[in-house]
Amino acid sequence: MRSTAPSTFATGGVLDDEPLALPAAWSPPPRPPLPLVAGIVPVVGAVALWLVTGSLFSLWFALLGPLIAAATMLDARRAARRDGRRAAADAMRARAEVSAAVTARHESERAQLWARHPDVARLATRDGEIWRGGRDACLVVGEGERASVVRVTGGDGDPDAAELRRRAARVAGAPVTLPLAAGVVVVGGETLAAAVQRALVLQACLAFAPDELHVLPPLGRGLDWMEALPHRDCRGGSQLAVVGPGEVVPADADLVIARGRPGEPLPPRCQAVLTISSPGVARLEHAGEVVPVRVEAVARGQAEEIAAELSTRADHSLGLRRGASEPIALSPLLAAVPATAGGLPAVIGASRSEPVLVDLVADGPHAVVAGVTGAGKSELLITWILALCATRSSDEVTFLLADFKGGTAFDGLAGVPHVTGVITDLDGSGARRAIESLRAELRRREAAIAAAGARDIGDPRVRLPRLVVVVDEFAALLGDHPELHSLFADLAARGRALGIHLILGTQRAVGVIRDNLLANCPLRISLRVTDAADSRALLGTEDAARLPGGVSGRGAAFVRRAGDASPEQLRIALSAPADVAAAALKVGHRAPRRPWLPELPKLLTLDDLVGRSAAERDAPPAGAVLLGLADEPEHQRQPVAFLGASDRGLLVLGGPASGVSNALDLVQAQLRGAAVRLPAHPERLWDAVAALHEELPRPGSAVLVDDLDGVAPRLPPEYAQIVTERIEALVRRAADAGVLMVVGAHRLTGPVSRIAELFPRRLVLPYATRVDHASAGGDPSTFDAAAPSGRGRLDGRTLQLAMAPSAWRESFEPDAPWIPSAALTGVVARRSPAGRRALAAWEERGVRVLGVEAYVAEPAAVATARVVVVGEPDDWQRQWRLLADVRGDHDLVIDASCASELRVLTGFRGAPPYCEPGAGRAWLISAGADPVRIVLPS
Incomplete structure (x- = not known):
């Protein structure tokens, strides 16, 4: 019981507690002053008119002044009386409306007060109110007047309004309460x-x-x-x-x-x-x-x-x-279980010293057990399991136990041979895949029953044990994996013939177990519940909601079978360690089959994949690129995932250290020379993309692009756009050319997201957050924060990627420094230490170096030697004739630092090969050809 405030007149809230407002009392306007101006003006006008016209008749107009003043005073009084009558009528109407509202609110408040504080007459006539929990600890000593929560505001200065406010402040005919402790x-x-x-x-x-x-x-x-x-x-x-x-x-x-x-x-x-x-x-x-x-x-x-x-x-x-509050031991009651074949009778407690039995086959095939925390729900489930194990071997019945309220309820049963496994909410994704494996168990049992020529598991020709799936805290399971409700509904609909039975433990039934599932669970057991709706949903009565809490109500329950006219009251039997030991001796002739495969390995090598694929009945085709092991719990399979000849490409997404690069290494290791991998170095990346843009590799080859979202940041905007567009075009052309595209990225940003849409298959590896996982196209419900490296989702299945034999290392031979060979070479470069070193190296090779102005002054003097004419962009622009001659018939070298002047000096409108800034790079234009990249001596 709840304590209450000591005040006798304490009230509970009502539905509508907004104050009711009355208009303020009407106050007459102040008497208007004598209109002197209006009275004097006509007199002045009349005198002025007489002075102008000389007519005495014009003085009659002076009488209008007093008349207008008197009329104005009379009109103001008449308007004040009219406003007073209107205000009085409005006030009377408002008081009537507020009075009616006060009466209605008092009625509502009175009804709520009596509902909250019923007396003997009301309690005795309302069966559901007797022993209802959460009631205030107070007594109703009688019916009388008490303070009301109804409030009326306004109407200041109005005596009738004051009376209405006094009436609203008190409610008559209400329960007058007294704290019970008083x-x-x-x-x-x-x-x-x-x-x-x-x-x-x-x-x-x-x-x-x-x-x-x-x-x-x-x-x-x-x-x-x-x-x-x-x-x-x-x-x-x-x-x-x-x-x-x-x-x-x-x-x-x-x-x-x-x-x-x-x-x-x-x-x-x-x-x-x-x-x-x-x-x-x-x-x-x-x-x-x-x-x-x-x-x-x-x-x-x-x-x-x-x-x-x-x-x-x-x-x-x-x-x-x-x-009956004394504990009941399980072992003395086991003798009451009949030694019959076919069913699953079990004793779960006693009623008036008589054992109470339930049969999952005859009374089921499925059951719901409801009860609040502390009512004894877990003890009931353990008793039920041990009662079946004590009378049936593991050849006749097996159990799959799911504990979703902390992971310790079924620890003591893990060693019982009937128990094929215990899954908990601490197991994360493993719990979900274990339950999803039950779909495959349905198909396996269907096939076994059909192979025996039988219709259901009850046929003696079928040699399958019945499987009982016990879930403690079914609501918590659905809270973590709401999509599994359809699986349990399927199990409930098809389980009878296949020998699969459900025992679902929950604190609440209403709003947790849907109607289509509850309809297939005719065996209902309810311990104490707090909501009468749960009791009605399971038992058809409110008996379970009336069970008391505390020690006296622990283990008290009601059971209702499909054929029962009314619920049967019982007290649950409690198991002991000796009952577990006795159940462990009921070993069958065959080891019970676990209805799910072990979780995917966290480390998988390419050799492991090759061995698994060779042993599979549906082995990957020759020439397929092996990726890893896929997990199909709904089929109880873990096949090898691969890329076949018909696959257009694969997009690999994942966070740092998730295995994105390893996926590309794995493909490259299997294709060897038939794989073209784009380098990370910006200049070589440009060259490789340009080469692929001109000509695709032969059919059957693969193009590998790692860190696609990192390409653009490594290049200037103009080059980044060109490379991204060429890679997109490459992805579009590769499928028709028989070339496999495998692209890795971390985030789908900018144009990368557009390219990603071109891939029909997407492997999503681990990310640090659920948001990143969803942004990569993954289903938020499949996010696993504890996923190891290489664990991902492909084609709607969980996949463990194999480790590549070795990581790819980018290596290349450096380009040799370029030495002028033509008779005349023009060099456009700004003065810099690097430029001076390059010119000095050429001079050591016998090349004569002149400035633009010096060469223009004496061109004939150097006609027989290799000459390099060097100048800044402005120098060359002043000598257009020399520039045109060198550009058209000789070699023109433009330093990478003069990239902005290249188009002006050469007329080239395309994008020259990318040159890394500050690395001693330049472009060479030979006799008007397109620019090529060269390395300057250092």
């Missing part, structure tokens, strides 16, 4: 006071379950009717003392409901006094306040009838008065 003494005539005391005691016993409220002995004169109350036999909860006039309050009493005579001293621990003046009329004194109330009275015969009904309820639902 204690109350009923004072009055013996007959009336005893009837009111009986009503208060019954109200407390109807509101609070026996494990929440214990009625203390001894019972005084006239209180023997209370012997039938179940609250006399339970020792838990608060201790209530019910005493008569002059009797002593027990020392261990927490709560007191006493009866006294007028003028006698009050009993201890009674803060409130309820004085009865006449039948139904009393006043309550508490905390310095006096409140008139109408009290409820119960005759002795009525009290005895209600007490007997409560006793029957407690006996039916809990067995509290029969000592």
